[in-house]
Amino acid sequence: MDLEFAAKFPFTNEAKKIMDEKKPEISDGVIERALERVRYALKNGRVMASTPMSAEEKFEEILIYAASRMILAGINNPFLTNKYAVAWAKSAYERMSMEEARRIGEELGIKPVERKGGLFLPIEVYLRFSPDDVAYSLVNREVEEGYVKIKEREFLRIVQEGIKNRLESIPKGRVNDERIKRAGEVLKEFLPKIDRKITSAIKGDHPPCITSLLDQVYKHENLGHHARWSLSVYFLNRGVEPETILSLFSNLPDFSEKKTRYYIEHAKKRGYTMPSCETMRSYGLCVAECGIKNPLSWGRYGRKGKEVDKG
Amino acid sequence: MEEREKKWIKDRFRRYYMSHELRPDAVEEREFGYGDWEKKIEARHLAFENAEKLNNFLREMAPLYVSRSTAYYERPGAQPMGNKGWKGSDLVFDLDAEMDVFDRAVFEKVRGDAIRLIEEFLVPEFGVEKKKISLVFSGNRGFHVHVFDERFRMLGREERREIASYLSGIGLDYRNFFTEDSNKKILGPKPDEGGYRGRFARMVIGVLEKEPQRISKIFNEESERRRFIEGIKEGVWSKTRMPNVVERLSEVAKGLPVKSINVDVGVTQDTSKLIRLPGSLHGSTGLIVLPVKDYCMEIEDAIAFEKEGVKVRLKERVDVRIGEGVKGEGGDVVDVPEYLGLYLLLKNKAVLV
Numbered sequence: 205m206d207l208e209f210a211a212k213f214p215f216t217n218e219a220k221k222i223m224d225e226k227k228p229e230i231s232d233g234v235i236e237r238a239l240e241r242v243r244y245a246l247k248n249g250r251v252m253a254s255t256p257m258s259a260e261e262k263f264e265e266i267l268i269y270a271a272s273r274m275i276l277a278g279i280n281n282p283f284l285t286n287k288y289a290v291a292w293a294k295s296a297y298e299r300m301s302m303e304e305a306r307r308i309g310e311e312l313g314i315k316p317v318e319r320k321g322g323l324f325l326p327i328e329v330y331l332r333f334s335p336d337d338v339a340y341s342l343v344n345r346e347v348e349e350g351y352v353k354i355k356e357r358e359f360l361r362i363v364q365e366g367i368k369n370r371l372e373s374i375p376k377g378r379v380n381d382e383r384i385k386r387a388g389e390v391l392k393e394f395l396p397k398i399d400r401k402i403t404s405a406i407k408g409d410h411p412p413c414i415t416s417l418l419d420q421v422y423k424h425e426n427l428g429h430h431a432r433w434s435l436s437v438y439f440l441n442r443g444v445e446p447e448t449i450l451s452l453f454s455n456l457p458d459f460s461e462k463k464t465r466y467y468i469e470h471a472k473k474r475g476y477t478m479p480s481c482e483t484m485r486s487y488g489l490c491v492a493e494c495g496i497k498n499p500l501s502w503g504r505y506g507r508k509g510k511e512v513d514k515g
Numbered sequence: 516m517e518e519r520e521k522k523w524i525k526d527r528f529r530r531y532y533m534s535h536e537l538r539p540d541a542v543e544e545r546e547f548g549y550g551d552w553e554k555k556i557e558a559r560h561l562a563f564e565n566a567e568k569l570n571n572f573l574r575e576m577a578p579l580y581v582s583r584s585t586a587y588y589e590r591p592g593a594q595p596m597g598n599k600g601w602k603g604s605d606l607v608f609d610l611d612a613e614m615d616v617f618d619r620a621v622f623e624k625v626r627g628d629a630i631r632l633i634e635e636f637l638v639p640e641f642g643v644e645k646k647k648i649s650l651v652f653s654g655n656r657g658f659h660v661h662v663f664d665e666r667f668r669m670l671g672r673e674e675r676r677e678i679a680s681y682l683s684g685i686g687l688d689y690r691n692f693f694t695e696d697s698n699k700k701i702l703g704p705k706p707d708e709g710g711y712r713g714r715f716a717r718m719v720i721g722v723l724e725k726e727p728q729r730i731s732k733i734f735n736e737e738s739e740r741r742r743f744i745e746g747i748k749e750g751v752w753s754k755t756r757m758p759n760v761v762e763r764l765s766e767v768a769k770g771l772p773v774k775s776i777n778v779d780v781g782v783t784q785d786t787s788k789l790i791r792l793p794g795s796l797h798g799s800t801g802l803i804v805l806p807v808k809d810y811c812m813e814i815e816d817a818i819a820f821e822k823e824g825v826k827v828r829l830k831e832r833v834d835v836r837i838g839e840g841v842k843g844e845g846g847d848v849v850d851v852p853e854y855l856g857l858y859l860l861l862k863n864k865a866v867l868v
Contacts, residue, residue, distance in 0.1 A: 326666065327641060327642070327666075328666045328667055328669075328670060328674075331670060331674035331677055331678070332670070332671075332674055338686065338691065339691075341677075341680075341681075341686050342677055342678070342680070342681040342710070343680070343681055343684060343685070343686055343687045343710075343711055344691045344692065344711075344712070345710055345712070346704075346708045346709050346710050346712055346713070347640045347641070347681075347709045347710035348639065348640055348642075348708070348709025348710070349639065349640070349642040349709070350640075350641055350642020350643070350666070351642070353708075353709075428673065485781055486676075486780045486781050486784075487676075488672050488673075488676065488784055
């Protein structure tokens with residue numbers, strides 16, 4: 205049992221093993237501290253740094269983490285869970301050594317191999333965990349015999365992605381502890397408010413693909429790059445102000461104001477045209493057969509909205 | 516189309532299924548769909564416990580189009596999709612060509628692309644064993660490549676799209692291959708690297724050796740050329756007097772997309788795709804959806820009907836070169852073998868006399 209490691213990375217199986225063995229009671233104090241940790245993470249995008257010294261303190265770290273997950277399970281909200289996951293993943297990236305990353309990676313099924321004096325990942329693992337970023341795009345990589353070459357720093361980044369994926373799934377099982385349920389209630393203040401201004405600016409009749417994306421935004425789900433891009437360009441073309449689109453995206457758990465602002469303004473400056481229905485289909489964003497060629501033509505030409513044959 | 520024509524076609528399809536026994540893989544785990552005159556997929560969510568039941572179904576219905584899922588399911592017949600119990604999907608690629616009627620040159624080009632997909636990408640780069648790859652003539656305008664490799668089975672939509680983008684070279688910009696270190700040394704790909712990076716390095720070396728002036732006149736000079744090539748082999752691209760190295764290579768980079776393969780992204784990324792069943796008949800041609808042995812195939816191999824002749828009246832000028840072939844003007848009545856009769860009727864180029 206490696207208490208040191210488990211306390212530093214309490215989301216690992218190592219930590220879970222320790223918890224399962226001890227089956228500890230969760231005190232009011234622990235719940236309070238767990239709540240404080242979650243609030244800190246939601247506010248700062250990183251988890252609170254702490255340096256437990258004694259074995260007892262280390263064990264408590266694991267306990268606090270476990271309680272924080274229970275609180276999130278109790279409130280069962282993807283926005284909060286995802287945001288907490290992002291914070292943990294980023295902090296873990298900053299604090300882990302290559303050795304520790306290998307250990308965590310092994311748990312997550314991210315096992316690098318040494319080949320020709322370099323570090324490689326099996327292509328199916330690379331595809332699953334590499335971040336959504338041009339630099340990781342397969343066309344820019346060395347691909348051979350089923351492996352993709354990576355640098356050490358990139359390995360850490362990929363493990364970060366794996367941690368985020370693991371923590372994004374809301375812990376299963378019903379929470380019966382009233383204290384934990386109550387603690388969760390407090391977190392609702394962190395949920396982005398759906399602004400009246402936004403809803404009135406973007407209201408109206410939109411094609412099914414856009415409506416479905418909006419639904420996901422309101423449910424605080426994470427959207428992929430193409431989805432965000434298509435939404436931005438769609439609303440820009442409908443004359444919605446960049447500021448409004450920006451506040452719409454603030455509903456996403458991994459919202460970064462700087463990045464989002466850059467993308468929206470970039471799109472506006474360049475006057476990007478709306479992806480055609482064909483392109484939307486290739487992005488996997490088309491959800492219905494409306495009989496139009498571009499989502500912007502919705503309302504003018506088609507609105508049959510026949511459900512698409514998923515074949 | 517008139518009812519008697521429809522009946523004539525259906526009779527031929529039925530005859531085919533009566534005299535052939537299809538043995539598809541993992542039949543009990545696949546979802547099936549079929550279509551007739553209205554749509555290529557009119558009904559889906561069908562399941563068959565075994566090949567015999569599937570064959571019985573085909574003999575009874577003789578549908579124009581039959582497809583099966585690329586996915587494996589616990590309960591392939593369950594609805595909606597979410598209840599099927601997805602167990603993963605084969606990786607599939609669809610290579611299609613634009614052609615109104617069969618065109619041997621275009622067909623050969625697509626076949627060549629499919630072979631390149633296998634021999635230049637799937638085997639050397641994705642590490643797929645050849646025996647896990649099946650090349651299938653789609654029955655109409657192109658080829659399907661099925662990859663039965665467990666490593667890729669559980670990949671989701673996003674990951675599959677990334678693979679298709681990679682093969683099609685979407686987002687490919689050779690400038691991304693280069694970085695400059697603090698000593699102004701330009702670091703780039705080596706020729707022995709896999710992927711587009713290595714491909715690009717090999718292309719540049721090839722051009723330097725054969726037509727150096729395409730990059731710069733200074734490479735006509737043997738020593739300058741040698742020095743640059745030696746550098747590239749170590750991944751150092753600044754061993755030359757030529758300024759703006761990366762920019763000067765843009766001419767060569769134009770050839771890079773030629774090396775990619777145009778696959779239909781929509782097909783590859785769809786984990787619940789229904790794809791034409793190998794061994795079945797294609798309802799737009801009457802040709803067999805044919806698994807290709809050793810990548811060699813003539814269109815004649817896909818002919819399902821031979822002997823009898825049939826009289827048809829052409830609706831427009833046609834020149835179809837499959838088997839015996841048929842050529843004529845609109846209004847001509849021609850006597851053709853059944854497979855051509857079927858082809859012309861299904862392509863709406865002729866009527867039964």
